[in-house]
Amino acid sequence: MWRILLTAAWIVLAGCRATTEEKLMSLYSDPAFDAVTPGSFSDYPCSPEPADEDQIGILLAAPDTVSYMPGTPFANDTAFARVLVCGYYYLPMNTLNLDGDLVEKIVFVAVDAESNRSFTGTMAEESPEEPMPDPEPSDEEPPGPDELVSLPTPADEPIGGWFNPNLADILGLPEGAATYTVYAFLGPYRSNTVTIRVQPRGR
Numbered sequence: 001m002w003r004i005l006l007t008a009a010w011i012v013l014a015g016c017r018a019t020t021e022e023k024l025m026s027l028y029s030d031p032a033f034d035a036v037t038p039g040s041f042s043d044y045p046c047s048p049e050p051a052d053e054d055q056i057g058i059l060l061a062a063p064d065t066v067s068y069m070p071g072t073p074f075a076n077d078t079a080f081a082r083v084l085v086c087g088y089y090y091l092p093m094n095t096l097n098l099d100g101d102l103v104e105k106i107v108f109v110a111v112d113a114e115s116n117r118s119f120t121g122t123m124a125e126e127s128p129e130e131p132m133p134d135p136e137p138s139d140e141e142p143p144g145p146d147e148l149v150s151l152p153t154p155a156d157e158p159i160g161g162w163f164n165p166n167l168a169d170i171l172g173l174p175e176g177a178a179t180y181t182v183y184a185f186l187g188p189y190r191s192n193t194v195t196i197r198v199q200p201r202g203r
Contacts, residue, residue, distance in 0.1 A: 028063040033084050038166035047086045047162055058184050058191035059088045067201040079168035080175040090160035096187045103163050110171055110180040119171035
């Protein structure tokens with residue numbers, strides 16, 4: 001019996017040790033953010049979930065603390081740290097007459113709690129899009145008039161998705177310890193507010 005109890009205790013301690021080691025290795029107070037690809041448009045376990053699937057608006061989720069290694073950013077990163085925010089939007093398609101082109105027009109704002117300096121930016125791509133290749137030739141007959149069905153999407157119909165910007169990158173946050181109040185908006189729609197503390201590793 002005592003061997004069973006010792007085995008069970010060892011399993012519990014091993015699980016606790018793994019969790020502790022995971023937190024020590026992570027640069028985030030919530031290690032789930034380690035799996036997030038900066039600049040992606042996918043959902044992750046740490047992405048926000050609306051209380052109501054028909055809820056119109058923008059939702060943000062972020063770790064309480066982000067650590068960085070001074071002078072040693074991630075490979076291929078231009079920013080000093082990965083100050084990640086995971087977000088979800090569900091907005092009318094024609095918000096600001098954007099005709100569905102919404103996610104890269106969402107404006108992000110980070111305000112330094114000490115200096116009150118604000119940083120603003122979007123996820124819009126700076127480089128031009130690559131041209132689409134010409135379609136491959138096909139032997140199929142083109143559809144006849146009776147086969148062409150086009151159902152227009154109402155301008156007020158909501159569309160949604162996810163986004164995961166690195167605020168240090170898109171906002172040009174300066175390297176250094178700071179606490180930021182962060183929110184996002186598009187037209188009349190404003191997100192919840194999150195607070196992120198950025199600090200050098202080891203503090």
